[in-house]
Amino acid sequence: MNPDNKALSRRAFLVHCALWGGWASLGFALIHWLRVPNYQPSARIVELERPENYPLGVTPLPLYQAWLVRSSKGFFALRAVCTHLGCPPHWVPEQSQFVCPCHNSRFDHEGALQQGPALRALERFEIYTAASGRLALNLDQTYRRENGGWKMPRAFVSWPV
Numbered sequence: 001m002n003p004d005n006k007a008l009s010r011r012a013f014l015v016h017c018a019l020w021g022g023w024a025s026l027g028f029a030l031i032h033w034l035r036v037p038n039y040q041p042s043a044r045i046v047e048l049e050r051p052e053n054y055p056l057g058v059t060p061l062p063l064y065q066a067w068l069v070r071s072s073k074g075f076f077a078l079r080a081v082c083t084h085l086g087c088p089p090h091w092v093p094e095q096s097q098f099v100c101p102c103h104n105s106r107f108d109h110e111g112a113l114q115q116g117p118a119l120r121a122l123e124r125f126e127i128y129t130a131a132s133g134r135l136a137l138n139l140d141q142t143y144r145r146e147n148g149g150w151k152m153p154r155a156f157v158s159w160p161v
């Protein structure tokens, strides 16, 4: 083997490393530049209106990606994020279902899974009555039905008390 070929081969290897390293750096920089920042509301505990101000049924709370649901027994708040891949489902009152536009998962009016591909129910936000008498949501705390979370004391507000 010619020693010049070996030196050339080493040089070619180093050039390839430099080129691939440069492309990788550019790729990471581009991904970082294009990344959409996550929306983080500054107040993660939000006060809503007083319970008597909400009608029976589903009230959308788009600012918090939530629905407030009032039944004859009280209130709970569903997180408006599909448990399949995170699309925002729509409330379809005629069907009394939340329907995901991405892959057609369906959830009943309580958020229970009716049809996949999602594998679990919608999550519920922590909800309680604040000292002011208004309903309050903790957007940092959600409860899952599958592990009994919907039965937690703050997954539901009884009303009238």
Ligand code: FES
Pocket: 082, 083, 084, 085, 086, 087, 100, 101, 102, 103, 104, 105, 116, 117, 118
């Ligand atoms: S993201 Fe909702 S069904 Fe796929």
